[in-house]
Amino acid sequence: MDQPVLKVNNLQTYFTSDAGVVKAVDGVSFEVSKGETLGIVGESGSGKSVTSLSIMRLLKDTPGRIADGEILYEGRDLVKISENDMRKIRGNDIAMIFQEPMTSLNPVFKIGRQLEEAIILHLKFSKKEARERSIEMLTSVGISRPEKIVHEFPHQLSGGMRQRVMIAMAMACNPKVLIADEPTTALDVTIQAQILDLMRNLTKTTDTAILLITHDLGVVAEMCDRVVVMYGGRAVEESDVLSIFANPKHPYTQGLLASIPKIGERLDRLQSIPGNVPIPSRMPEGCKFAPRCPHAMDICWEKEPEYKEVITNHSVRCWLHEEVPQDESELVGSTQH
Amino acid sequence: MSQNLLEVHNIKKYFPIKKKLFSKKKEFIKAVDGISFTVKKGETLSIVGESGCGKSTTGRVLMKLLEATEGKIVFEGNDITGLSDDEIRPLRKEFQMVFQDPYASLNPRLTVKEIIEEPLIVHNIDKAKRADRVVELLEVVGLNKYHANRYPHEFSGGQRQRIGIARALAVNPKLIIADEPVSALDVSIQSQILNLLKDLQEKYDLTYIFIAHDLSVVEHISDRVAVMYLGRLVELTTRDELFATPLHPYTKALLSAVPVPDPTVKRNRIILKGDIPSPAAPPSGCTFHTRCPFAQDRCREQIPEFREIEKEHFVACHFAEELGS
Known part of the structure; x- marks a missing residue:
């Protein structure tokens, strides 16, 4: 791959509210190259939309601010440049499509x-x-x-x-980067198919890098080259699309993949992840997924794991893959169906 | 399974459009334009379609929240179409509804106990029994009795949907009409609710009409599936038939449009041209002809009959036989 056009390093976006500081995005890193489509997947409250708004610096009228981290576009740090310079980039070099077209026109x-x-x-x-x-x-x-x-x-x-x-x-x-935040979520499936097809063809001809933010794993499988999975404001796993689907390493990714009903596959019961998506103002200590994780150990409750590359081009934030790598094969095997 | 719990005969629901002062001709939005089907006891019939196809209006007409313009609804052998509000109220116990948006369908000023209790009060259950019933229901849907005195805003989307289900179950209904019950929920929560619905169906011998747009969810939960397009049914058959051998070109396109969560699968997708026409001015003949890749002159002129071309397999397409093979 070429040099990345956009590189996000340990981004932290905090919101100040009456209830205190809410860490909506807390340590997200990824990069996207020319002509590549990077998917950012996560459920509500995972911080995926705040990540995109941070890149576009659209948080000015909100209680949110970028507390730390870098957003490098062609080597320039977008966090540090002036509003005037940002205005030249926004809509020109980096463009964005929003979920609800009626409210954004x-x-x-x-x-x-x-x-x-x-x-x-x-x-x-x-x-x-x-x-x-x-x-x-x-x-x-x-x-x-x-x-x-x-x-x-x-x-x-x-x-x-x-x-x-x-x-x-x-x-x-002719933007170099297109951020698409749930571009087809509000549309019907037959229309979604049209729009996805259109995005694919457009970017093939223009070589635009796409950041596709979605909760729909079907869309990810069809559109993306690489995937970042987010949970509770953090990137928890990143890899190429084939490895994410064939060999997910984080228990959250595994649970997410197992819980989608698939056409042509009939199970009596769907797998599900117990519990609820955490509320940003009441984030658990340690690993954010620990309360819902089937493999949670003592250390998961106490200390947050680091985001590490466990094999080439496959990063994960999980204690299972830090301390006891031999468990890995067993774990993956047990959750695949 | 063989007994029909509900029979729907050619129901129509037209909404008048306000016209200019001196215009004589009245115009209508034909939200539901003549659909018929039966629901067997204990089964799950899904109604799928895209926005504006009339699936939610159908649900509301069946619930008698809207009065049908034409047609007949027969519940357990009794025609309930013409009944007044007073006459229908005791029958409402038998069919209940679960709504799409768990944020909008629960009164924010009532506690969970009051929400679940409300249908019991309406149906004259005495106070002592009510309290027990609320606790029982909360446990049935996977919540706890200490949730009873909280308000809806304290719950997540999935939990709220559980409250909505508990409220629907309160009066021991036979039929539950669920209008997009999981589409507002996150994937990991969605499967919890689908599993809960399945468990409850087994436990209480419930019959479901499941209104949805997501075919992968529908395949998971249904026994039979009806596909709607612009106020009419285009196909109705068993789940296995529908997903294995869809006959209507719209069903085929709909199935092929669903993104598959597997990056190794590469498919030839049928991409339909254009948008769904407005139900205020539906196309002539077969309403799908404007987007159908196989449309011919006959489709523009003649409305196809909704006919049974194989046992239990109904299709409204002139060329279903040729296209199916």
Whole structure:
């Protein structure tokens, strides 16, 4: 792989609330290279969306702040640069697609104007050129009558169309990194298939690096090259997509994979992870997964394990893989079906 | 299993659209446009479809939360269609509903005890019995009796859904209509609730109508599956048949659109063109013809009949025989 375009090092994002400091993201590291799709998987409250907002520096109007860590984009640390410099990067070099296209498009402006805004600002195009570029972008995302659509308002479009517009907007300035935060969660499956197909084709031609944030392991399996699994604000496992699915090392990843119902596979009972997703303000001491973990040992309750590369390109945050590596094969074997 | 608990005959639910002052023609959103099916005692019938297909409206019409525009609903041999609110109330004990959003369907000002107790009060169960019943129900759904005096906001999504299930079970219903009961939950929690629903079905001999959009969940829980598209049923058969040999092109596309959580699988996916048409102006003939890869002239003109082409396998497609083989 080439040099990573985006590299996140030990990111920590904290929120200050009445209940004290909430560590929404606490030690997340990963990198993504040109043309690569990196999946960030996790359940609600795992900190995956806060990670993406931190990268875009969109936490200014929230009680959140980046407490520590680096976000290196082409060697520059985005945590340290000025708001002015960040504005040049945001939407231009790094673009983002959000989950709910209706709330991320401005309801009072026509589609064309919203698309052109970024193009005029970043690419310094004239109005006319910007309109041409918007129409070209809309065509590339498979919208059939782009000349008409630019004159319409977001509410006149269907959910799938809106998400296409969002993608067109994000891709308009040829970003090097595209952050897609649950891009298809609000869509129906047949529309989801269209949008995923579109994202795959677009990035193949432009070589954009994608950070795909999702809770859907099916989407991960189809789209991603590598996967980071998050739990309780931490990265708990990272590897290439094949190893994550074939040979998950963290008990949480194993549980997550076992608990999804799969088409064509009929079990009387689904496997499930007991207990509930932890609330960020009431995080357990030690390993955050210990209260739900079938393999929890004494040390798990006391001390948080480090995030370590246990085999080449496969990192995991778990005591099982630090102290007693010989247990590993047995553990993996027992949870695969 | 053979006895029919519920029979639905050609129900329709039209919502009028407000028209301009002098316009004569009345227009409707045909949310449900003539569907018929039966539910056998003890089985789980799933209704799947995408947003706007009318699956939730169907659930609400069956619950009599909405009055059907046309058609007949027969519950245990009694026609319940025309009954007034007073007449239906004692019958409501027999069918209960579990809702999608566990955050919106529980009253935030009531304690868990009050929430679960409410249907018991409505159905005149005396006070001493009620308290015992609440504790019993909490335990049945995997909660504890010390949860009884807490408020919904103190619970996670999965726990709230358990409370919703306990409330539905309170009056010993025969039929539970579950409208997307797990789609708001995280994957690891989703499977807990699905397992709970299965256990309860066995324990209390419940019949489920399970409304969902997620086919992998549906395959797990159902005995039979009905697929809806724009207010009509397009296919209805046993789970095994549906997943092994789907006949309707929409069912095929829907099945192939589900992402498979296995990176080694590479499939030829059927990607449908376009969006779901608006139910206010459904296409002529077969409503699916605008997106169907096999559409022909006949599909644009003639509404296909919902017919049984094999035993227990109903399809609404003119070319089901040819496409199936």
